[in-house]
Amino acid sequence: MNALETIGLEKRFGGIVPTNDVNLKVREGARHALIGPNGAGKTTLINLLTGVLKPSKGRVKLGGTDITNLKPHQRVARGISRTFQINQLFGELSPLEAIALVIGEREKLGTRFWRAFGSDEKIVGEAIALAKQFGLADVLGERTSSLPYGKQRQLEIALAIAGKPRLLLLDEPAAGVPEAERHEILETVAALPKDVTVLLIEHDMDIVFGFADRISVLVDGKLFVEGEPKEIENDPRVRAVYLGERTDD
C-alpha cells in the first residue's frame, strides 16, 4: 500500500517546467528521502503535495484517495503534515500554546469560541507529553521567538507531529542548526513514530543515508533514479550528476 502516490504530476510556469511527469510512490511506513542538486524542483514538488500550488497536470493520491483538488488545510485534515526549511513558527506563542493549538485543530475544536484555550486537560496533557518527547519541556512557557534556534527547529518538527500525520514531509530538518544542537535534531528525526510515513528532503548525506530506507533522485524536475540507498550510492548516473562528468582536458 502506498501512503503517497503521484501520477504524471506536472507543473509549468510559462516555459519552465519545475515538475515534469513525476510518478512518485512512497510506501506506507517508509523512510523515503528525496535528493537532488539545486534547482531540481524539490520545493515545487512539496508545494504540489501540500496543495499550496495546483498542478498543471496529474494527480496526487494519499492512501489511495485522490486529493488533487483539496485545499491545503483539507489535506492536513487528511493526514499530510510538513516542516519547513526555514522555520515557520508562531513567534508570539509559547511551545505549549502552539502544540496545543495544533492538537485542538486536529480534533476539530478550533472553532470553539466560548471555552477557554488550554482548559481541555486532555489536549494540554498530550501537548506536554509531546513537548517532552521533543526536548521542549524546559522551555514550554517561553515565547517561541526567544528560543534558541535548535529548540525552534525541534518545535518545527513537533508541530508537524502533533497533527498526527499519516505522511510527514520533512524539509531539511537540520538546516541552519548549530553543530552543538545538531545531534538532538537527528535523534528526534530518528525517533519519529514508526507508523508515520516520512518523506525527507535533504542535502546532508549523513542524514539521508543514516535515515532513509529508500531514495529518489530528482533532477531538472524529473524523477531521475529511485532505489535502495546502496543502489543510489553506487549508481554512476547519480555520481555524474553530483560530481560532474570528468572533462579530461
Add this chain to the structure above:
Amino acid sequence: MLTILFDGIAYGMLLFVIACGLAVTLGLMNFVNLAHGAFAMLGGYCAYVLVNVYGVPFFASLPVAFMFAAMIGLLAERTLYVHFYNRSHLEQVLFTIGLVFMTSAVVDYFLGSQQRFINLPAYLQGRFDFFGVGIGKYRLLIILVCALILIVLQLILGYTRFGSRLRAAVDDQRIARGLGINVNWVFALTFAVGCGLAGLGGALGAEILSLEPHFPLKFMIYFLIVVSVGGTSSITGPFLASILLGIGDVAGKYYAPRYGGFVIYTIMIVVLVLRPQGLFARGTSK
C-alpha cells in the same frame, strides 16, 4: 464630446504629476506615504505666496515650488522616513497621517484656512475654439507641462545612468547593493524628485483643485486610487491609470451625474479584488 476628452486628459495629467511620486515611494520603497499630498500642498502654497504676495511671475514660481517641495521631501526622508522603511505598513500609515495633521495645522496657522487661488496671468485664462472643440487655455497649459514632465521623466529613467541605476535598484535591491549601487541614496533622491513633482503639481493644480489646509486628506484617496489601479512597477502604469481616471471621472459625471460619486470607488474595489497581487506586485505584506 472631444471637449470632455480634453478635460479628462488635463485632469488626469494633473493627478499623474502629483501621484507619480507616490507610485515611486510605494513601488520602490514599499512605503505607504499618505503624506504625499502634503508635499503637493506645500508646493502649491509656495507658489501662492510667491505669486500673490511677492508678485513673482507665475511661470517662475513653478520651478521654485518644485525645488521647495523637493528639498523638504529630501529633508523629511533623511531625518524621518528613513526610520520607517523596515516597519509595517500600519506604522507607516500612522506616521504619515501624523505628518499630514501637522502640516495641515501649520499651514492653517500661517496662511489661514480659506481657499487660496494663485493669480494667473490674463493670457492663461479663458479658452479658445479649435475646430469646434472648446479648449481651456489653462488646461492646455497643464497638459503641455505635464506632457513635458512625462517626457523628461522617461528620458531620465531611460537614458541616464541615474535612471538605469534606479531601475536596477527597483528590479532587485539586494543585487543592486551588492554591485555597488548606493540604493539608499538613489531612493532618497528619487523620493525628493517625487515630492518635488507633487509640489509642482500642487502649484499647477491649485487653480483646479483649490488650495486649503485639508488638501492632503481631501485628495489622498485620489492619489491612492491612481497608484493602486495603475500599479507601481513603472511610471506608465500610474500614467495610464491617471488618464483613465481623469477621463472616466469626467465622462462618468457627464453622462451619469447621479452616480458620479460611486463610480471611482467601485472601480477601485473591483480592480483591487480582481487583481490585488498584480497591482501591488512589489508591495508584498510585511
Add this chain to the structure above:
Amino acid sequence: MIPASARFTWASAPMTEILRIENLRAGYGEAVVLPGLSLALERGQSLALLGRNGMGKTTLVNSIVGVTRRFGGKIVLDGKDITALRPDQRALAGIGWVPQERNIFKSLTVTENLSAVALPGNWNVERVFEMFPRLKERRYNLGNQLSGGEQQMLAVGRSLVLNPKLLLLDEPLEGLAPIIVDELLAALRRIIAEEKLSAILVEQNAQKILGVTDRAAILERGAVVHEAASADLRKQPQILESYLGVGKAKRA
C-alpha cells in the same frame, strides 16, 4: 598550468593576501549557517569553493558581499577591514559579484546592465563585448529577453566592469547548455589564469572548475573541511567522492 612557485617569481611584487576571513559567523534571520569560518586567499590566486547543497558556499559568498546577517568575525579585503561596510561600499572597495541566480536587472538593456554599475578601470563595456561577442549582438535587448547562457555572460561581464580586486562567482555554470559551459569556462580561464584576477568560484560540480582554479576548498556545514591545490585534488577522486558524492560519509 603555472605552478605556484613559478608565479611567485613571475610576479615581482611580494605576494600579499587579497582576502582574509577570520572566524566569520553568519546566516539568515536566526539561523547560523557559517558557525565560524576562516579563510585566506593570496592576490592573483583563484579558489574553487566546493561542497554539497546547503553547506554554506553561497552564504559565504553572500557574506563577503555583505548581504547576509553577520553574527561575528572579520573580513579583510586587500589589507582593508571591510567588515563594517555596506554592500555597495564593499563593491566600491573591490568586490565583484556574480550572484547565484544571476539576477540580471530585467528592465535594463544589456548595455545598461553593464553601464549602470561600471567603475573606472581596465574593464569597460567595450571589453566585455569583445570577450562575449554574443552580448554585443544583443546589447539593446532587455535583461529578461536573454537566454540563460547570455544572462550568465552578462552577469560575469557586469561583475568585471566593476573592476574588482576580487571576483566572486556563485555557480556560474549552473543549468547551462554544454556548449555555453565551454565558452564560459574559456572566458573564466582567460580572466583568472591569464589576467590573474583574484577569484572565488563556487561550484557543486567539482570536475568542471578544478581545471581553472589554483586552489580548492571543500565546505561542509559551514566550515572548511579540506583545502588543497586544485591540481592535487583532481588526482584524488576518493576525497571528492566522500565530500561531494552521494553516500554515507566515509571518514571516521
Add this chain to the structure above:
Amino acid sequence: MNTGNTVQDSVTALKKKRAWHWLEYVFWLAAAASVFLLPSQHALLTQIAIWSLFALSLDLLLGYAGIVSLGHAAYFGFGAYVAALFAINFTGEPITGLIVAGIAAGLLGLATSLLVLRGTDLTRLMVTLGIALVMYEIANQMSWLTGGADGLTGMPVNPVLGIFPIYFRPANSYAYVLIVCFVLFFVAKRIVHSPFGYSLRAIKGNPLRASSIGIPNNLRLIAVYTIAASYAGIAGALLAQTTPVVSLTYIDFQRSADVLLMLIIGGTGYLYGGVVGSALFLVAQKFIGNITPQYWEFWIGFALVVIALFARDRGVFSIFERILGALRNDKAKP
C-alpha cells in the same frame, strides 16, 4: 533541571493568561464608580466608552487577526442608521435596537469580508477605505431615508427593557452604555482566549504555518470580520441612542482614521488599547482643544509621529517601557 516544575509553571501561566488581572477589576470598578462620582463628565465618559467599544472591534481585527482597516466606520455608521431607523419604524427599546444593529452590521461585514480578505495590507487598506466611501455616498444619496447631510433625527429612545429610562438622563445613559460595553468586553475576552481566538493569533503570526496545521484561514478571518463588524455596529447604535442625531459623520473617513489612531495610541492586541487610546485622544481633544481649539490637530499629529517612531504594539506604553528600559540599562540585553 527541574522539568516537572517548569511544566507546571507554564500550564499555570497559560491558565493565568485568560484569568482576570487585578487591574481589570480595578478598571471596571472605577468605571462603575464613575457613574456616581463623576456626574460632570458623564457625557465625555459616554463618548469614551463608545469609542472604546468601536476601537475594541477594530482590535479584534487588527490586534488579533492582523487585518488592517481604514474603513471601519462603514459598519459603525451602518449600525447607527439601522438602529435609528429601526427605532423610528418599530420600537424605541434600546436593547432590541442594539441587537438588530449588531446583526445588520454583522451581515454587512460578512458580505464585504470576501472583498477584504484578498491581497496584502495595502490592498486591504484601500478596499476597506473604498467600502466606507461607498457606504458614505449611499447614506448621502438616500437622504429620503437617512436625512443625508442634514442628519437623521426624531429617533425615539424608550426606557431600556421598558424600565430603565436613559433619554436625557446622562447618568443612566452612561450606566447603560457602560453595561453594554462590559458585556461585550467580557464576550470579547472569552473569544480571544478561546481556541478560536488562538487560531486567529496563529493566522496573524504566520498564515503559512497556520494553514499547514489545518486551520482554514479564510473561514476564520471571515468569522472574526463578521464579529468585528457586528461590534462596530453595536457601538454605532449606542452612539445613535445617546446622541439626538445620526449624521454622515458617523460613517466618514475621519471616523475610520480616528478609531485606528486611538487603537494604535493605546496599543493593539490586549483589548484595552482602545480604552486607553480613546480616553487619551478625547481628553486631549477636549483639554488641548479648550486651550487651542484650532491647532490641537497639530499636537495629535505630533503625538502620532512620536508614537510611530518609538512605539510598537503596546502604543503609548511602549514609550514608557522604553524610557524605563533606558533607565535601567545596566542590565544586559537578552
Add this chain to the structure above:
Amino acid sequence: MLRRSFLAALAATALAAGSVPAAAQETVKIGLIIPLTGPFTTTGKQLEAAARLYMQQNGTTVAGKKIELIVRDDAGRAENTARIAGELIQNDKVSFLAGFGLTPLAMATAPIATNSKIPMVVMMAGTSIITERSPYIVRTSFTLGQSAVIIADWAAQNKIKKVVTLVTDYAPGHDAEKSFVDQFKSKGGETVESLRVPIQNPDFAPFLQRVLDAKPDALYVFTPSGVGAILMKQFVERGLDKSGIRLIGPGDITDDDVLPGFGDAAIGVVTAHNYSTDHPSAKNKEYVAAFKKANPGMRPNFASVGGYDGIHLIYEALKKTGGKTDGDALLTAMKGHKWESPRGPISIDPETRDIVQTIYIRRVEKKNGELYNVEFASFPDVKDPVKAQKK
C-alpha cells in the same frame, strides 16, 4: 492604564469644579460651539471673530452682569456638539448656547435646549426646519430658502426663462434646488435640467459641459461655501459667461471671505443673499473696518454677521430681562426684537423665532482692485419661505 484616564477625568472635574463657583452669581456665560477643526474651520473662525468683536465693542457687562464667552470646537461632529452643549450647561452653567455651523450640529443640540430650557442661538446653519425642533431656538443667520426664492423671483423678473440648476448632492443642496425650482416655476420660468454634484468632487468640468450643451439663460448654483470658487473659475474658463449664460444663486457661492481669490472670473455673477461686505451703510462700514482691524487677512462674510447679531440678540434679551437668565423670559424678550444690523434692518419673527431680513440682489464687481458683491436690488422683510408655505 486606567489610572491614567481616571486621573485625567478626575483632573477634569477638579478643573471644572474649581472654575465655576467664584463668580457664579455675577457672570452670565455664553457657550459658543463651532467647528474650528475639520473642513468647516473657516465658518467657525468667522463666527468666533465676529462674536468677540461684538463683545469688544459693547463691553462685557450687561444689566449688571459680566458676560463670558466660552468657545468650544466640535470639529463638525454632531455627537461632539451635543456632548459639549450638555457639558456647558451642566458643568459651566452657561445661560446661552450659540454657534452651530451645520444643520446636524444644530439638530443634535435642539432637544438639549428644549430639555434644559436654555436659549439656543443658531448663528449659521440654514436648513428651514431647525427652528421647529425646539421652542428655545432662535436664528440670526438666514434660511436657505430666503436666498433661493428671492433669486428665483429676481430671475423671473429679469427675462430669464430657461434655467439649469446645479447643486451639491447633499441635503442643503436638495433644499436649495427645490426652493428655487418651485418658486421659479410658479413665476413662469422653466428649469430644463437639474444637476447634482457629488460632495467629493474636485472637477466641475463635466457638469459645466452639460450646462453648456443645454444652453439655458442662466445657471443656478448652490454649493457649500468654499466650493463655489472652483466652480466659478471653471464656469468662466469654459466660456459659459461668453455664451450668454448668467450665473446666479444664493450668496454662498460668492462668499465674501473667499471672493478676493476668485480672480476676475467671478465678475458679473448675480446672487441673492442677506449680507455683503460691501453693504453701503454706515453701520456696516464701521463693522467691516473694525473686523478687519481685529482679524488681519480676513473679510467678514455672511457667517460673521450671524455671529455678530447673535451676540447682539443675547445682549438685548438680557437687557430686557434685567439680567435674569430664565430661558422662557429670554425667549420672550428675543421674539419680535428688531434692530439695525451691519446687513441692514432685521428682526426675529415672533411666531417662528426665525430671522426676518432684507435679501439683496448683488453682482460681483471690482472696486479698488478687490472683488465685492455689490448690491443693486433689495427685497425687504423676507421671512423663511418654507415655513410661510406650510401655513
